[in-house]
Structures are given as structure tokens and as C-alpha cells.
Amino acid sequence: MQRIERLKESPSQTAGPYVHIGALPNFAEIEGVYDEDLGHRMITGEAKGERITIRGTVFDGTGAALRDAMVEIWQADAQGRYPGQDGADPAFAGWGRQAGDMETGEFAFETVKPGPVAFRDGRLMAPHVSVWIVARGINLGLQTRLYFADEAETNATDPILARIEHRDRIGTLMARPEGDGVYRFDIRLQGEDETIFFDI
Amino acid sequence: MSTFGRKPPVTQTPGGQDRAGGGLYARDRAWHPAPLTPPYKTSVARSPMRAPISFPTTLSEETGPVFTHDMLGQLDADLIHNYAKSPDGAIGPRIVVQGRVLDQDGRGVPHALVEVWQANAGGRYRHKKEGYLAPLDPDFGGCGRCLTDEFGNYEFRTIQPGPYPWPNGPNDWRPAHIHFSVFGQSWGQRLITQMYFDGDPMIWHCPIVGTIPSREGIESLVARLDMEATIPMDARVYRFDIVLRGRRQTLFENRMEGL
Numbered sequence: 001m002q003r004i005e006r007l008k009e010s011p012s013q014t015a016g017p018y019v020h021i022g023a024l025p026n027f028a029e030i031e032g033v034y035d036e037d038l039g040h041r042m043i044t045g046e047a048k049g050e051r052i053t054i055r056g057t058v059f060d061g062t063g064a065a066l067r068d069a070m071v072e073i074w075q076a077d078a079q080g081r082y083p084g085q086d087g088a089d090p091a092f093a094g095w096g097r098q099a100g101d102m103e104t105g106e107f108a109f110e111t112v113k114p115g116p117v118a119f120r121d122g123r124l125m126a127p128h129v130s131v132w133i134v135a136r137g138i139n140l141g142l143q144t145r146l147y148f149a150d151e152a153e154t155n156a157t158d159p160i161l162a163r164i165e166h167r168d169r170i171g172t173l174m175a176r177p178e179g180d181g182v183y184r185f186d187i188r189l190q191g192e193d194e195t196i197f198f199d200i
Numbered sequence: 201m202s203t204f205g206r207k208p209p210v211t212q213t214p215g216g217q218d219r220a221g222g223g224l225y226a227r228d229r230a231w232h233p234a235p236l237t238p239p240y241k242t243s244v245a246r247s248p249m250r251a252p253i254s255f256p257t258t259l260s261e262e263t264g265p266v267f268t269h270d271m272l273g274q275l276d277a278d279l280i281h282n283y284a285k286s287p288d289g290a291i292g293p294r295i296v297v298q299g300r301v302l303d304q305d306g307r308g309v310p311h312a313l314v315e316v317w318q319a320n321a322g323g324r325y326r327h328k329k330e331g332y333l334a335p336l337d338p339d340f341g342g343c344g345r346c347l348t349d350e351f352g353n354y355e356f357r358t359i360q361p362g363p364y365p366w367p368n369g370p371n372d373w374r375p376a377h378i379h380f381s382v383f384g385q386s387w388g389q390r391l392i393t394q395m396y397f398d399g400d401p402m403i404w405h406c407p408i409v410g411t412i413p414s415r416e417g418i419e420s421l422v423a424r425l426d427m428e429a430t431i432p433m434d435a436r437v438y439r440f441d442i443v444l445r446g447r448r449q450t451l452f453e454n455r456m457e458g459l
Contacts, residue, residue: 005306007302007303007305007306007443008231008420009227009443011233011393012393013392013393013408013409014240014392014408015379016408017327017330018317018325018329018330018379020327021326021343022315022342022379025341025343028326029328030283030342033276033341034345060245066246072390074263076259082259082263095264117258125258128260130260130387132387135246136242137240137243138235138246139234139247140233140235141391141392143388145260163255189245190245190249194250195248196250197252198252198253199226200227200388
């Protein structure tokens with residue numbers, strides 16, 4: 001029989017406790033090497049749409065805040081277009097990277113509320129933000145999605161949310177408005193309210 | 201002007217609406233470390249217990265940020281000099297780490313962002329939460345980054361990091377290693393891993409290395425000494441290729457994209 005020559009993906013290893021040195025050296029007080037940490041600013045000009053702040057904390061299975069996590073997000077612009085697509089907002093980077101605060105563990109992203117993006121079959125997905133979490137003790141970066149609790153109508157028809165069998169867990173994907181454009185999205189790695197993670 | 205953005209791998213519906221391409225190959229989770237690996241103690245409280253939920257990749261996973269050379273500085277890939285005040289640079293065995301970023305079909309991944317971080321030659325990181333008694337090197341910061349070229353090649357110049365003890369078991373040591381963070385062409389390819397060194401006996405004692413289920417998987421993270429490429433009277437070369445998830449392509453799709 002013929003053989004299929006396909007490579008295996010490189011195995012993941014934990015980002016470890018010092019991920020900041022490589023990914024956010026200015027945050028880690030290694031100054032003068034890079035002008036600015038990549039992913040620090042998502043809004044690079046007069047971006048269209050509603051300005052929002054996403055705040056959250058990553059908690060472990062004992063309820064303790066992770067103070068060494070790094071979170072990255074990827075999202076469409078206010079019109080639902082990703083950078084690189086025709087008509088995408090040139091003042092919006094789509095990608096952000098932040099560390100949790102070294103004392104409290106809280107992270108914050110200044111961004112815009114994304115517009116809806118088409119699912120594979122052309123149906124619209126509800127506005128969402130892809131979220132990736134790495135830290136010491138996490139062997140393979142965790143993928144999840146942030147949806148907006150105040151978008152109940154589009155959430156109700158979202159094809160990804162519709163796949164989730166345990167409906168009572170969907171709340172773990174909802175960022176909740178706290179006023180002044182702030183949305184809270186806490187991530188629980190383990191336990192009763194464990195966040196839904198995706199195998200994508 | 202946007203410095204981000206490349207044409208994502210999309211096709212268009214008859215209505216002219218972008219939709220996702222063929223999708224990424226499924227990730228082989230049995231090949232990667234499991235979330236819960238008790239010999240690596242920190243994983244115990246940080247590992248999800250419920251099964252991750254699968255869905256076919258969409259535009260959200262098949263697009264990704266793009267990085268361009270104007271975001272990077274001249275010395276970013278030279279860890280011997282990018283932090284040093286002294287013209288001599290950092291202390292330690294001088295090495296070059298070079299290789300390719302490939303996808304599972306063996307294609308080079310162009311313009312991939314590769315970021316690295318590592319301890320100094322004594323095994324000490326420049327980080328406020330690090331307390332190992334080995335000294336800091338005033339001329340070594342420990343971070344570097346570069347973009348792959350059009351064929352997927354990358355290269356760093358650095359010093360060989362030292363092994364170091366870490367609080368896990370009563371006497372656990374990390375083998376000498378360099379951390380790698382890689383952005384391919386889509387969000388779903390995002391990967392962080394570590395590179396180890398050919399012949400290091402510490403590899404086989406490390407609980408973090410041991411989270412990888414197979415010996416074959418571990419060996420795929422061990423860089424090989426490349427004597428032919430080694431630069432005489434300057435630096436030894438270690439060769440380290442990184443494989444990211446591949447993307448399904450069909451003839452139909454290729455025609456649509458004109459590949």
C-alpha cells in the first residue's frame with residue numbers, strides 16, 4: 001500500500017512561569033530590547049465601533065487567581081471582518097496579548113466590540129472573541145470563546161453555542177457588562193464552573 | 201496603514217460572502233501532553249477536567265494576525281547582543297539555532313513569528329519571580345524574536361542556556377532548553393513549546409518533558425548539533441524544525457483560490 005507522508009505537529013510544552021520574558025519583556029521589566037510589547041495595542045487609530053474593555057482573571061481549581069498567566073485574544077472588527085479581509089478596519093489590529101497582573105492576576109484588553117462573522121455555511125455567528133490562555137501548569141494552550149451576555153438574540157442562534165450539550169455551562173462563555181463599556185470575563189480552569197474549552 | 205493582515209484562506213460563496221477554507225487537520229491530543237500530568241504538580245489544579253468541545257474551524261480559527269519586519273528591531277534575533285551593554289555580549293557557549301517552521305504537509309510556513317526566551321548560561325532567568333542562586337548576567341536579557349522567510353526558515357544567535365533546579369519534586373531539574381512561541385498563518389495553529397539539546401542526559405529526568413506521552417514525541421523537540429553548519433572559531437549550530445498543524449486542501453478549493 002502507498003504511504004501517506006504527513007508530519008506530526010510539534011508537541012506542546014507549558015509556557016512556564018517566565019513566558020513574559022519572551023512575549024512581554026517590557027512588562028517583565030526587560031527594557032530596551034523591544035520598543036513595545038507585541039499585542040499591547042489593538043486600536044491603532046480611529047477604529048470604528050463601540051470601544052470596550054474586557055477584564056478578567058484566570059482561576060485555578062482551588063479558586064486561586066493565576067498571577068503568571070498570559071492571555072491572547074483574536075477577534076473581528078466592528079463590521080465583522082478580520083484583518084486581511086477586504087474592507088477590514090485598518091485602525092484595528094484584531095489581536096491582543098496581555099499578562100495577568102503580577103499581584104491580582106487581572107488582565108485587561110482595550111478593544112472594540114466585534115461584529116458578527118459567518119459560520120462555514122454562511123449563517124452568522126454571534127459576536128465573539130477567540131481567547132487563548134497559557135501559563136505554568138497548562139501543558140497545551142487552552143482555547144475558548146468569549147460571547148457577550150447582552151447579545152442574547154444572536155447568541156440564541158449561534159451555531160457554536162448550539163452544539164453545547166450541557167446548556168447550563170454556556171454562561172461560562174458570557175462576558176457580562178459592568179457599565180462604562182467594561183465586560184467581565186473570568187476563566188475557571190477547573191471545578192464546578194469550569195469554563196468551556198474548545199478543541200479546534 | 202495596517203501592519204496586520206494577510207489574505208486569509210477564505211473562499212467566497214456565490215453571494216460574495218467570505219467563508220472558511222478547508223479547515224485545519226484535527227489536533228492529535230494523544231500526541232500532546234494531557235492536561236492533567238501529576239508528576240508536574242502545577243498541572244493538578246490548572247487542568248480542565250471536562251472534555252473540550254470540538255467544532256469545525258471557522259473564519260475565526262482560520263485567520264490570524266500577521267507580523268511584518270517593520271515591527272521588529274535589528275538585533276531582535278541576536279540574544280548575545282540585544283540586551284548587552286558590553287560589546288562582547290552575553291557570557292556562555294555561543295550557538296546559532298536555526299531551522300524551519302513547517303506545516304504537517306512539510307510546507308514551509310512563511311512570515312511566521314517565532315519568539316524565544318531562555319535562562320542564561322548559569323541557568324538563571326531575568327525575572328522578578330525567579331530566585332535561583334546562580335547569578336544574573338548583566339549582558340543577557342533572555343528574549344529574542346524573528347520572522348521566518350518565504351521558505352519558513354528562521355535563525356537565532358544566542359548562548360547555550362544552563363540547566364536549573366525548580367520547585368516540584370524534592371530534586372527536580374530542567375534540562376537546558378529554549379522556549380518557543382510560534383504564530384503560523386491562523387489562530388488555530390498557535391503553539392508554544394520548548395527546544396532541548398542533543399545528548400543532554402537531563403532530558404530524561406524532567407517531569408515537564410515527561411508530560412509528552414511518547415519517546416518519539418520527546419525526540420521531536422530535541423535539536424540536533426549540525427557540525428557542517430557550525431561556524432568555525434565562532435558558534436556551534438543547532439538545528440530545530442517546528443511543525444504546525446496543516447490545512448486541508450481540496451482540488452476544488454485550490455481552483456477557487458488559484459493556488
